[in-house]
Amino acid sequence: MTQADRPIRVAVVDDQPLIRAGFSMVLAGQDDIEVVGEAENGAQALDLLDRVEADVVIMDIRMPVMDGIQATEQVMLRDDPPGVLVLTTFDDDEDAFAALRAGAGGFLLKNAPATEVVNAIRVLAAGESVVAPRITRLLLDRVADRLAPVNEQAERLDVLTARERDVLTLIARGLSNAEIASDLYVAEATVKTHLSNLMAKLHLRDRAQAVAFAYQSGLVRPSP
Numbered sequence: 001m002t003q004a005d006r007p008i009r010v011a012v013v014d015d016q017p018l019i020r021a022g023f024s025m026v027l028a029g030q031d032d033i034e035v036v037g038e039a040e041n042g043a044q045a046l047d048l049l050d051r052v053e054a055d056v057v058i059m060d061i062r063m064p065v066m067d068g069i070q071a072t073e074q075v076m077l078r079d080d081p082p083g084v085l086v087l088t089t090f091d092d093d094e095d096a097f098a099a100l101r102a103g104a105g106g107f108l109l110k111n112a113p114a115t116e117v118v119n120a121i122r123v124l125a126a127g128e129s130v131v132a133p134r135i136t137r138l139l140l141d142r143v144a145d146r147l148a149p150v151n152e153q154a155e156r157l158d159v160l161t162a163r164e165r166d167v168l169t170l171i172a173r174g175l176s177n178a179e180i181a182s183d184l185y186v187a188e189a190t191v192k193t194h195l196s197n198l199m200a201k202l203h204l205r206d207r208a209q210a211v212a213f214a215y216q217s218g219l220v221r222p223s224p
């Protein structure tokens with residue numbers, strides 16, 4: 001059975017029962033989504049994923065026993081890991097950036113509209129990353145001005161062609177493939193090729209890690 005033939009399997013991880021219940025209730029109302037389990041911390045989440053299969057994990061950051069960053073790192077070590085959607089608040093912005101680097105496919109505010117959360121789950125289940133929403137740019141900008149570029153990361157940029165740097169820059173600015181194609185006056189298929197090549201050269205897992213790398217390497221600076 002392919003994913004298209006079954007609902008998207010989602011695990012909800014948060015130390016607050018009311019938040020878990022709220023997400024589960026919203027997701028239960030979607031015909032294409034099934035909640036396969038809940039956990040109240042990262043350690044329980046890993047145990048849950050040993051027992052059930054999930055396509056997407058909704059992961060809180062600040063939890064007892066094992067936080068969302070540690071849990072995300074462990075989840076990404078698994079064969080064919082699920083997408084991880086990190087939940088955060090503005091007070092958690094540095095942790096959110098760390099979770100992104102750990103392999104999370106994206107992050108949203110806990111008070112994001114239900115429609116935005118549902119859409120993000122569908123995007124992650126399709127193998128993409130949630131990096132376009134306005135909040136992603138705001139969080140990255142808040143963190144990036146406090147993170148000095150890592151020299152080793154900056155040197156890795158040397159392997160990219162000029163066009164690949166252009167594409168990486170625009171990805172970090174939050175543009176979609178179609179928007180990048182329009183901006184660079186090339187076909188969308190060409191953008192996809194450049195994206196695939198630069199991610200292979202930089203050993204990046206997904207679009208979210210590409211955004212994190214662009215900031216860490218100093219290629220992209222915080223908005224003024």
